Structure formats: C-alpha cells, structure tokens
Amino acid sequence: MLLAISIWIITIITVILFAGRYWWFPESASAHGAILDEQFEITLIVTGLVFILAQLGLGYFVFRYRERPGRTAYYSHGSNKAEVAWTVATTVLFFAMVLLGYQVWVDLYIQEAPEDVIQIEVMGQQFAWNIRYPGPDGQFGNTRPELINDAAGNPVGLDFEDPAAKDDLVVPTMAVPINRPVELLLRSKDVTHSFSVRELRLKQDTIPGMIIPLRFTATRMGKYEIACAELCGLGHHRMRSFLDVLSDEDYAQWLKEQSEF
Ligand SMILES: [Cu+2]
Incomplete structure (x- = not known):
C-alpha cells in the first residue's frame, strides 16, 4: 500500500516540476529556436501523458494485488495481445515524432548553405x-x-x-x-x-x-x-x-x- 502511494506521489511531484517550468531553458536566440521549442513541447506532452498513465497504472496494480490474508500469487505468461498493442503504439508514436521534427533537422544539417554563409x-x-x-x-x-x-x-x-x-x-x-x-x-x-x-x-x-x-x-x-x-x-x-x-x-x-x- 505504501509503495503504491509513494509511486503516485513521485509521479505527481514529477509532473508539477515539469509543468511549473521551474528549471527551464533560457529564452531562445536563434532562428530555429521557436520551432525546436515547439517540437520539444509536443514530445514532452506525448511522453508525459504516457509516463503519467504508466505510473498511475503501476501504482494501481501494486495497490490492487497487495498482500492480503488467504490470497496466493499465481504465475502469468503475460498477454501477447497487450504486448503487440503497446509495441505498435510505441512504433507509431516514435515515427510520428521523427516526421514532425524532420524539417528542423533538414534546416540544420542537410539543406545547402546559403551563399553568404x-x-x-x-x-x-x-x-x-x-x-x-x-x-x-x-x-x-x-x-x-x-x-x-x-x-x-x-x-x-x-x-x-x-x-x-x-x-x-x-x-x-x-x-x-x-x-x-x-x-x-x-x-x-x-x-x-x-x-x-x-x-x-x-x-x-x-x-x-x-x-x-x-x-x-x-x-x-x-x-x-x-x-x-x-x-x-x-x-x-x-x-x-x-x-x-x-x-x-x-x-x-x-x-x-x-x-x-
Ligand atoms: Cu569536452
């Protein structure tokens, strides 16, 4: 029970620290800074939501299956369906974020430099x-x-x-x-x-x-x-x-x- 509550508290503190932006980047001073910040924010929100759901779920399972008199543990082989689902979801998310950030990457590294560079x-x-x-x-x-x-x-x-x-x-x-x-x-x-x-x-x-x-x-x-x-x-x-x-x-x-x- 204590473990479940600790997990939830740690999750809440982490979210507050990020959402409150107490230690954040200094103001951007480059042409690509704004679009990069935007990309960073999207990534942070998406991965943040996954983090919150995963941690809340972890706490829930610890709480739900805590030790109680008369109950014994049983061994599970897991669920193939669930594993396929989150692997596919992770892959889709990953590629979507790579594509979103692609333009900034091209500007910084690949595009031909202008003549007066x-x-x-x-x-x-x-x-x-x-x-x-x-x-x-x-x-x-x-x-x-x-x-x-x-x-x-x-x-x-x-x-x-x-x-x-x-x-x-x-x-x-x-x-x-x-x-x-x-x-x-x-x-x-x-x-x-x-x-x-x-x-x-x-x-x-x-x-x-x-x-x-x-x-x-x-x-x-x-x-x-x-x-x-x-x-x-x-x-x-x-x-x-x-x-x-x-x-x-x-x-x-x-x-x-x-x-x-
Ligand atoms: Cu060095």
Missing part, C-alpha cells in the same frame, strides 16, 4: 575550444596534425606553407553577427566532445576524424556560454567558451581587433 571552424580539445576564422581571403588554410603545437600557439596545426593559412584567425572565443547564417565546421583533436549553446538550441557532438557541419542564425544580441556537453575527461567541467552575438559593425570591429594580436 559565414563559416567558422570549431576544434574541440581537452579542455578548450579553438575557434578558427578563415580571415580576409575567406579560405581556411591547410592543417596538418603533426604541426599541432599548443605551446607554440598553433593548437589546430595550421600549415603556414599554405598561403591561405597565413591570415587564418584562431581564437578562444566566438563572435557572430546577428541575423546572418553561420555554418560551423565541428572537429575534435582528441576525444568526443559536444558543442552546446543553450540559447541557440544547439548541441552537436564533435568527433575525431570527422568534420560535422552545423548551421544556425542568431537572432538576439548577447553573450552566451559555449559548453562541452559530453563528459570528455577530468577537466570537462572547465571546457567552456563564449559566443558574442554582435551587430554587423561590432562584428567587423571584433574581427579586426582579434587579428591585430
């Missing part, structure tokens, strides 16, 4: 982010792993024999202009990290040996934290940087200041 390379490493801009020539220079040398100030292994590498800018923080499409090229030097900015509603693993493109358009000026969202080693908690969303003029100014160092 700003490309920025992000190289994760234990325990820092290296942000690389192609510089005035608009071309990323070659990199070679054997040239990587943190102590000499070449954390991404720029090959300076390549003329396109000479003006590349590698900095510890990121800035982007507001309302301009940006394409990140996510890389990792060592282990799997995850590039995550809550306000942009972005989270994408960076994987050694892969260059993963990720697109967004920032729609609100401000300073946002770039966190590593994948436990990547002892210093994981301090693997963070910042993203400044600036006006066009401030962005141009920022680029200029950075390249003067």
Whole structure:
C-alpha cells in the first residue's frame, strides 16, 4: 500500500516540476529556436501523458494485488495481445515524432548553405575550444596534425606553407553577427566532445576524424556560454567558451581587433 502511494506521489511531484517550468531553458536566440521549442513541447506532452498513465497504472496494480490474508500469487505468461498493442503504439508514436521534427533537422544539417554563409571552424580539445576564422581571403588554410603545437600557439596545426593559412584567425572565443547564417565546421583533436549553446538550441557532438557541419542564425544580441556537453575527461567541467552575438559593425570591429594580436 505504501509503495503504491509513494509511486503516485513521485509521479505527481514529477509532473508539477515539469509543468511549473521551474528549471527551464533560457529564452531562445536563434532562428530555429521557436520551432525546436515547439517540437520539444509536443514530445514532452506525448511522453508525459504516457509516463503519467504508466505510473498511475503501476501504482494501481501494486495497490490492487497487495498482500492480503488467504490470497496466493499465481504465475502469468503475460498477454501477447497487450504486448503487440503497446509495441505498435510505441512504433507509431516514435515515427510520428521523427516526421514532425524532420524539417528542423533538414534546416540544420542537410539543406545547402546559403551563399553568404559565414563559416567558422570549431576544434574541440581537452579542455578548450579553438575557434578558427578563415580571415580576409575567406579560405581556411591547410592543417596538418603533426604541426599541432599548443605551446607554440598553433593548437589546430595550421600549415603556414599554405598561403591561405597565413591570415587564418584562431581564437578562444566566438563572435557572430546577428541575423546572418553561420555554418560551423565541428572537429575534435582528441576525444568526443559536444558543442552546446543553450540559447541557440544547439548541441552537436564533435568527433575525431570527422568534420560535422552545423548551421544556425542568431537572432538576439548577447553573450552566451559555449559548453562541452559530453563528459570528455577530468577537466570537462572547465571546457567552456563564449559566443558574442554582435551587430554587423561590432562584428567587423571584433574581427579586426582579434587579428591585430
Ligand atoms: Cu569536452
């Protein structure tokens, strides 16, 4: 009896915590943020309803078949019909939600980038982010792993024999202009990290040996934290940087200041 009541109480507290939104996302600052939030809400409502029904049912069965004098347990093989029913229902729900979220996914990952897209390379490493801009020539220079040398100030292994590498800018923080499409090229030097900015509603693993493109358009000026969202080693908690969303003029100014160092 106590167990059944505990299950119900835990269910109610959980629902209150989610419905009351006491710990929620910060306000979205990207073009795809609103549609992603909507998708999140639909998923939360659907899975929330399933959760509530399942927990209430669990409590009910614990309560209904609690120990009583003179009653013995009997062994059941279960019900094939019920199993088929909830497996089919789960499959249908799962595919319906995938299809609903498909458009956001296509926008972020698959659709061809617009011509004026700003490309920025992000190289994760234990325990820092290296942000690389192609510089005035608009071309990323070659990199070679054997040239990587943190102590000499070449954390991404720029090959300076390549003329396109000479003006590349590698900095510890990121800035982007507001309302301009940006394409990140996510890389990792060592282990799997995850590039995550809550306000942009972005989270994408960076994987050694892969260059993963990720697109967004920032729609609100401000300073946002770039966190590593994948436990990547002892210093994981301090693997963070910042993203400044600036006006066009401030962005141009920022680029200029950075390249003067
Ligand atoms: Cu990391």
